[in-house]
Structures are given as C-alpha cells and as structure tokens.
Amino acid sequence: MGNIKETTLEIDLSALAHNFNFLKSRLQKKTRFLAVVKAFAYGSDTVAVAQKLEQLGADYLAVAYTQEGILLREAEITLPILVLHPQPINFGKIIEHGLEPNMYSPRILKLFIQEAKSQKQSDYPVHIKFNTGLNRLGFWESDINHIIGQLKDQKAIKVKCILSHLAASEDANEREFSLGQIQTFQKIATELSEKLGYMPLRHMLNTSGILNYPEAQFEMVRSGIGLYGFGNNPEIDKELQPVASLKTVISQLHKIEPNETVGYNRAFVSGGYRMTATLPIGHADGIGRQYGNGKASVLVHGKKAPIIGNVCMDMVMIDVTDIDCKEGDEVLIFGKELSAETFADSANTISYELLTAISQRVKRSII
Ligand SMILES: *Cc1c(COP(=O)(O)O)cnc(C)c1O
Numbered sequence: 001m002g003n004i005k006e007t008t009l010e011i012d013l014s015a016l017a018h019n020f021n022f023l024k025s026r027l028q029k030k031t032r033f034l035a036v037v038k039a040f041a042y043g044s045d046t047v048a049v050a051q052k053l054e055q056l057g058a059d060y061l062a063v064a065y066t067q068e069g070i071l072l073r074e075a076e077i078t079l080p081i082l083v084l085h086p087q088p089i090n091f092g093k094i095i096e097h098g099l100e101p102n103m104y105s106p107r108i109l110k111l112f113i114q115e116a117k118s119q120k121q122s123d124y125p126v127h128i129k130f131n132t133g134l135n136r137l138g139f140w141e142s143d144i145n146h147i148i149g150q151l152k153d154q155k156a157i158k159v160k161c162i163l164s165h166l167a168a169s170e171d172a173n174e175r176e177f178s179l180g181q182i183q184t185f186q187k188i189a190t191e192l193s194e195k196l197g198y199m200p201l202r203h204m205l206n207t208s209g210i211l212n213y214p215e216a217q218f219e220m221v222r223s224g225i226g227l228y229g230f231g232n233n234p235e236i237d238k239e240l241q242p243v244a245s246l247k248t249v250i251s252q253l254h255k256i257e258p259n260e261t262v263g264y265n266r267a268f269v270s271g272g273y274r275m276t277a278t279l280p281i282g283h284a285d286g287i288g289r290q291y292g293n294g295k296a297s298v299l300v301h302g303k304k305a306p307i308i309g310n311v312c313m314d315m316v317m318i319d320v321t322d323i324d325c326k327e328g329d330e331v332l333i334f335g336k337e338l339s340a341e342t343f344a345d346s347a348n349t350i351s352y353e354l355l356t357a358i359s360q361r362v363k364r365s366i367i
Contacts (some may be wrong), residue, residue: 034221041069063081088108127162262308305319
C-alpha cells in the first residue's frame with residue numbers, strides 16, 4: 001500500500017488479458033472477436049489497451065468517432081478498425097487512415113460512395129447497420145432495395161460486414177424481444193446477401209449478448225464492457241477482473257467541531273466531532289456531483305469512508321472519523337476491493353458512465 005502520490009488510474013493489462021480469454025472461451029472457435037475501444041477504451045488508455053488486444057489476438061477494433069480511429073492509426077495499430085458513428089465531414093479522413101465506416105442511413109451511404117469515388121477507391125470496406133428495435137442508428141429492413149440500388153453500378157465501396165445492435169441484451173425479461181431482433185437480423189442478412197450475390201460478415205452481440213445469446217454469434221461479436229471487467233451481471237462479474245483502479249491520496253485532514261459545516265453551500269452539517277479528509281479529485285476528474293452528500297463511499301485502509309457535502313471541481317471531502325489515517329495515505333475510489341459497478345450504483349448510474357467519465361487530466365499508469 002502507498003506508492004500512489006497523486007490521483008492515478010491504474011490500468012491492469014493482465015486483467016484485460018484474463019477478460020479477453022474469458023470472453024473468448026464463450027465463443028465458438030471460428031467466431032471473430034471485435035474489441036470495442038471507444039471513449040479512450042472505456043476511460044482507460046486507448047493505445048495501451050489496443051496494443052494489448054492486438055497482441056492477444058483480437059480480430060477487429062471499433063471506436064465511435066473518426067478521431068478515435070485516427071489516434072489508433074497514429075499509434076501504428078494495424079487491425080481493421082470500425083468507426084461506429086461517423087459523420088460525413090470526416091469521410092475523407094476515414095479513407096486516408098484506412099478506417100471502416102458504419103453506414104447507418106441513406107444519406108450516409110450516398111455521401112460515402114461520393115467520397116470513395118472522388119478518391120478513386122475500389123471495394124473500400126464498409127459495414128451496413130440495420131435497426132432491429134433499438135431505434136437509434138441504422139437502416140430499416142424496408143431500405144434493402146434502396147441500398148442495393150445505391151451499390152450497383154459502382155465499384156468504389158464493398159459491403160464487408162452487416163450489423164445490428166440489441167436493445168436489452170442484459171435483461172432476461174426482454175428475452176423475447178431480443179430473440180425477435182436476432183431473427184429479424186438473420187432475415188435481413190439473408191435477403192441482403194442474396195441481392196448482393198455474396199455473404200458479408202455478420203455481427204450483432206455486445207458483451208451481454210455474448211453471455212446470453214450464444215446462438216447469435218454469427219461471424220463476429222463486439223465486446224466492450226466485458227473486456228474492462230464488467231458483465232452487467234453479478235455472477236459474471238465474479239469471473240471478470242476490473243482493468244481500471246482509481247486511486248488518490250489524502251491531501252489534508254480536518255477536525256470538525258459540532259455544528260460546523262463542510263464544503264460549498266454548507267451542505268454537510270456535522271452532528272458532533274468529525275474528522276474529514278480532503279482528496280485531490282472532483283467532478284472535473286469524473287466524480288460527478290451525484291456521488292456527493294453521502295451517496296458513494298471510498299476505501300481508506302480497507303474501510304468505507306462516505307463522500308460528504310457537495311463534490312467540488314477538484315476536490316471531495318470524506319468522513320474518516322472512525323478510520324486511523326494520515327495525510328499522504330492512499331485512498332481507493334474504485335478498483336478490485338470496491339467495484340466501479342458498486343460505486344456507480346450508489347448514485348444510480350452504471351459502470352459504463354463512471355469509467356468513461358474519468359477525465360484526461362487523471363494520470364494513467366499501466367501495470
Ligand atoms: C459500445 C457498443 C458495443 C459494446 O457494448 P458493450 O456492452 O460495452 O459490450 C457494441 N456495439 C455497439 C454498436 C456499441 O455502440
């Protein structure tokens with residue numbers, strides 16, 4: 001204990017390897033593995049994580065936006081990279097960096113074909129996304145003939161993959177709906193491939209999909225949160241290891257008299273004598289105001305200390321009255337002994353939001 005000197009997000013690449021191998025063990029041998037590394041690899045470290053995944057044998061990477069893909073190419077990652085949510089203004093850069101865009105609407109498809117033609121591309125790989133019930137991004141089943149119309153008489157692009165996304169893959173109560181989505185996707189893929197004259201790779205499952213719908217792996221699956229140690233299910237969480245641990249130190253201790261207050265707007269009122277610790281981490285680091293006022297707790301020497309009062313931009317105060325600690329001691333915000341899922345749940349959010357909110361000013365340390 002105690003080599004942490006400032007707020008640090010530790011990234012454990014052996015935990016990443018463990019999670020990758022666990023998820024792989026749930027796949028058929030021939031199923032390809034697309035690792036989702038959007039949002040700084042779920043708030044960790046894009047390049048370190050992507051390099052490790054490449055080494056572990058991931059077949060594909062995916063990011064949300066073009067700029068995230070460019071970062072990977074600049075780090076000399078050579079795996080195919082799917083850009084899930086590209087905007088037309090970046091289509092030139094997508095081709096320049098050899099990224100594979102997701103085509104999610106007639107407008108996007110038309111504009112990307114134009115760009116690929118103007119750059120004299122042939123068979124440039126794209127993914128076509130169908131909406132099967134999430135109602136977020138994607139073509140409708142009724143767009144198939146439109147897509148075929150756009151694709152014929154051109155050689156600039158070629159459909160490498162077709163995909164869809166489940167709306168509630170973690171929710172057993174929505175099993176029927178999910179199975180309906182899978183069935184619709186299968187039907188769409190068959191119709192599209194018949195009309196194309198070849199079969200693109202199909203991918204639909206996210207982490208919870210891999211765990212709950214093994215029959216729908218098709219040729220590839222897309223996993224994000226599972227790689228980082230969370231499976232949206234307490235049983236699965238036991239099998240996985242958290243990749244990120246957020247640690248900080250006690251900057252200062254304060255003895256608080258009865259009827260004093262702590263922090264902005266005097267939100268914490270002391271009932272009696274209290275000992276508080278001020279930590280160098282706040283909402284600008286990703287610990288939002290929802291965690292304050294007693295909602296979330298951190299660990300000091302293995303003991304729970306609640307965050308009291310309002311979370312400040314660069315600080316939080318915790319109650320350490322019953323904990324023997326001193327200035328400079330290490331504090332665990334979340335990690336192996338206190339899971340990010342538990343911390344997030346204390347403020348009614350989820351590990352995805354907590355992890356991806358950890359801001360870029362927090363030091364990353366790869367272990
Ligand atoms: C983020 C994302 C994923 C990864 O989902 P997890 O639940 O983190 O495994 C997969 N597919 C799409 C389309 C996504 O946006």
